[in-house]
Amino acid sequence: MTEHGKIDLLIEARWVVPVEPHAVVLEHHAVAVTAGRIVDVLPIAAARARYAARETCRLDEHVLMPGLINAHTHNPMTLMRGIADDLPLMAWLTEHIWPAEARAMSAEFVRDGVELAIAEMLRGGTTCCNENYFFPDVQAGTYKRHGFRALVGLPIMEFPSAWARTRDEYFDKALQVHDEYRGDPLVGTSFAPHAPYTVSNESFERVRMLSDQLDIPVHIHVHETAQEIEDSRREHGVRPMTRLQGLGIVNDHLIAVHMTQLDEAEIRLCAEAGVSVVHCPESNLKLASGFCPTEELRRAGVNIALGTDGCASNNDLDMFGEMRTAALLAKGVARDASAYDAAFALRTATLNAAKTLGWGERIGSIEPGKSADLTAVRLDALETQPVFNVISQLVYACGRHQVSDVWIAGVPKLVAGILVDMDVPALRARAREWGERLRSQG
Amino acid sequence: MTEHGKIDLLIEARWVVPVEPHAVVLEHHAVAVTAGRIVDVLPIAAARARYAARETCRLDEHVLMPGLINAHTHNPMTLMRGIADDLPLMAWLTEHIWPAEARAMSAEFVRDGVELAIAEMLRGGTTCCNENYFFPDVQAGTYKRHGFRALVGLPIMEFPSAWARTRDEYFDKALQVHDEYRGDPLVGTSFAPHAPYTVSNESFERVRMLSDQLDIPVHIHVHETAQEIEDSRREHGVRPMTRLQGLGIVNDHLIAVHMTQLDEAEIRLCAEAGVSVVHCPESNLKLASGFCPTEELRRAGVNIALGTDGCASNNDLDMFGEMRTAALLAKGVARDASAYDAAFALRTATLNAAKTLGWGERIGSIEPGKSADLTAVRLDALETQPVFNVISQLVYACGRHQVSDVWIAGVPKLVAGILVDMDVPALRARAREWGERLRSQG
Numbered sequence: 001m002t003e004h005g006k007i008d009l010l011i012e013a014r015w016v017v018p019v020e021p022h023a024v025v026l027e028h029h030a031v032a033v034t035a036g037r038i039v040d041v042l043p044i045a046a047a048r049a050r051y052a053a054r055e056t057c058r059l060d061e062h063v064l065m066p067g068l069i070n071a072h073t074h075n076p077m078t079l080m081r082g083i084a085d086d087l088p089l090m091a092w093l094t095e096h097i098w099p100a101e102a103r104a105m106s107a108e109f110v111r112d113g114v115e116l117a118i119a120e121m122l123r124g125g126t127t128c129c130n131e132n133y134f135f136p137d138v139q140a141g142t143y144k145r146h147g148f149r150a151l152v153g154l155p156i157m158e159f160p161s162a163w164a165r166t167r168d169e170y171f172d173k174a175l176q177v178h179d180e181y182r183g184d185p186l187v188g189t190s191f192a193p194h195a196p197y198t199v200s201n202e203s204f205e206r207v208r209m210l211s212d213q214l215d216i217p218v219h220i221h222v223h224e225t226a227q228e229i230e231d232s233r234r235e236h237g238v239r240p241m242t243r244l245q246g247l248g249i250v251n252d253h254l255i256a257v258h259m260t261q262l263d264e265a266e267i268r269l270c271a272e273a274g275v276s277v278v279h280c281p282e283s284n285l286k287l288a289s290g291f292c293p294t295e296e297l298r299r300a301g302v303n304i305a306l307g308t309d310g311c312a313s314n315n316d317l318d319m320f321g322e323m324r325t326a327a328l329l330a331k332g333v334a335r336d337a338s339a340y341d342a343a344f345a346l347r348t349a350t351l352n353a354a355k356t357l358g359w360g361e362r363i364g365s366i367e368p369g370k371s372a373d374l375t376a377v378r379l380d381a382l383e384t385q386p387v388f389n390v391i392s393q394l395v396y397a398c399g400r401h402q403v404s405d406v407w408i409a410g411v412p413k414l415v416a417g418i419l420v421d422m423d424v425p426a427l428r429a430r431a432r433e434w435g436e437r438l439r440s441q442g
Numbered sequence: 443m444t445e446h447g448k449i450d451l452l453i454e455a456r457w458v459v460p461v462e463p464h465a466v467v468l469e470h471h472a473v474a475v476t477a478g479r480i481v482d483v484l485p486i487a488a489a490r491a492r493y494a495a496r497e498t499c500r501l502d503e504h505v506l507m508p509g510l511i512n513a514h515t516h517n518p519m520t521l522m523r524g525i526a527d528d529l530p531l532m533a534w535l536t537e538h539i540w541p542a543e544a545r546a547m548s549a550e551f552v553r554d555g556v557e558l559a560i561a562e563m564l565r566g567g568t569t570c571c572n573e574n575y576f577f578p579d580v581q582a583g584t585y586k587r588h589g590f591r592a593l594v595g596l597p598i599m600e601f602p603s604a605w606a607r608t609r610d611e612y613f614d615k616a617l618q619v620h621d622e623y624r625g626d627p628l629v630g631t632s633f634a635p636h637a638p639y640t641v642s643n644e645s646f647e648r649v650r651m652l653s654d655q656l657d658i659p660v661h662i663h664v665h666e667t668a669q670e671i672e673d674s675r676r677e678h679g680v681r682p683m684t685r686l687q688g689l690g691i692v693n694d695h696l697i698a699v700h701m702t703q704l705d706e707a708e709i710r711l712c713a714e715a716g717v718s719v720v721h722c723p724e725s726n727l728k729l730a731s732g733f734c735p736t737e738e739l740r741r742a743g744v745n746i747a748l749g750t751d752g753c754a755s756n757n758d759l760d761m762f763g764e765m766r767t768a769a770l771l772a773k774g775v776a777r778d779a780s781a782y783d784a785a786f787a788l789r790t791a792t793l794n795a796a797k798t799l800g801w802g803e804r805i806g807s808i809e810p811g812k813s814a815d816l817t818a819v820r821l822d823a824l825e826t827q828p829v830f831n832v833i834s835q836l837v838y839a840c841g842r843h844q845v846s847d848v849w850i851a852g853v854p855k856l857v858a859g860i861l862v863d864m865d866v867p868a869l870r871a872r873a874r875e876w877g878e879r880l881r882s883q884g
Binding site: 079080081082083084085086087088089092116119120123124282284285286287288290291311314315316318321324325327328329331332334335336337338339341342380382383384385386387388389392393396397399400401424427428431432434435436438439 | 521522523524525526527528529530531534558561562565566724726727728729730732733753756757758760763766767769770771773774776777778779780781783784822824825826827828829830831834835838839841842843866869870873874876877878880881
């Protein structure tokens, strides 16, 4: 708060769901924002008395909540949405996705895919993503240009791509991108060694050393399928998590994505080491990869975040849909209707995801001092009537099209359902062009 | 077609997905409608040459498909959306749902709930439902008044309710409602003995005899949970399906809802007897009831349809979401990414559902002679770009808010997203009143 209570923005909402404290719904509350940060959360009447806001936004039928955080995605693949569905994993990868990627992969593809994804994410209430793809320099530049918050993975793998040819080149380019965005308020970097089966021990050791020195997360696909476990046993004599542990990778920098195959000792290890697990239920179902034991992980105290994965295996970036799928699926898998309750689902898509990215102090909840990354959702649609429980309604009944307003660091990005600074017809036209190009080469 | 090619309506669409033939997408096709029926499906240019339409509807960015059919729902419970979530089944039923129903149950509750549900269904592209609740007379009257197609279940159970006090009264009132709607073009009836554990052998025998005589379906919750199987073994010495078989209920009139517990012999029995299974994946997940073995049923040749169940265990009537959940979940459960593919998902929500209701000759596909129950979906949203495969897009990426136009028997019910003859603010206000009433009594 500045002197005399002058602030930039006062958002008055029918309901505020701050996420922290947990499972709380504040009625008729306001959020005061100045210089991109939340400065206060208080009843509307008190807010009007205390603050002189340069701008006031009234949300009479809305829930105001933290912007959603997609904790695992490959956003350039938005341009491949639906290119190959209903196929077994290996046929999907080797006959469709990899050949299409090999043809399309370029800075231009990555830029256009990320732009389409940003529009989709904003329209769906997502304000931050944990990105994992080639050309992290182009991704980072695109997120920054659009004022979108992202942790950009710096890819590391043992085979050549359009991004880098050798191991050394992957590392050199990774460090260049990291250096360029050091201290950036919106865009950060992580190491993203693709998976245990595509990255050597030597590379993991370099990742471990550098992630310690630079204090950035390590974002890996791990224990995604039973096949991966078997292959690791055959090649390395141990399960992937055991191998990673031996390489020093299993620590509180680790963002372990998928984790559908876990024994009790591994769950305990994750809890003790402070690993964050990113659950991607729709992708795991669509590719028949297995079920992440979210209830056991939660009980063990492991930080669980939620991600959509890329649009080729989902096929959207809809975090409302993902919360719902996660909450429903966990109940079926755990045989317990109280598993992954609505408030927990919302937490995995906000504060837990922020912690996963190393940004738990910066975003993920509506608390004074945090960045004003906010999402407003209209609850007056017939499809969300009547309202008995606001958080249930968000998770079990709401569609992402009910998102009306989105701010990132206090900057409005979506106003009454309209993207502030993106050209929708141009985005649509470019997506269609990519569709034609990918189809004609198919 | 009338003489000289005069027809009521020509709908020209970017894509037509007729469902029959299976998995086909017709580009730039038109559907000719007259007197409420489909008379032709042909390329737009040919349609313009052949027909003089009183009205033409151009859908340049849309898929035209059969109206969706929700094969199991309790629509008055839409007023209880989100009243109690994340609870174990018995606590949910005995501490929340049944007490709330006991307080609210009335003709007025049923009428208002059905009206809210009709609005939600139309906005989501659903044109027909298989209803199962108290006061079927009120339901039937409400559906008919709104021009909505429904098969209304005639409840049979052994305990008294606000609808009927004794077994004889349940049967008497059932037959009265059946008689009133005999031959109605929109509203039909089925017997709806609640479940094996709430209905006696004697009642099942009467249902069997009457359903044979009247040639109407029998709609039952069956094999919903493992507990139900155990209880039946203890009480009757056999599993519920075996008991129902002994009572003559297992035949091609049977609409068996849920079926999460099935052995191989039971799957074979369903195939041989011509039973239709209604899969309610979101409800089964939310209540942790178990997983319906859809892939085994499909391979055995059993007719599978899709339903949302009531809004207290879902919490919506969104058949797009349900198709998506069914398609994703089946892959995880069968450990096969090719299970419940997109075209099959659409079929379970249209033609298979029509067959389930005994209306396979009347609705469920876009074929000459069938009723013009049609749904148009915009695919130009950024969230459904690019379009590689139209059916994949409908199932895996589309949201129900992309539904633009809906016709039932050729009558427009939703036009460019607007309900033609329903008062949305009044519906919202009434839902809120019920919310207050149910909450204050809670």
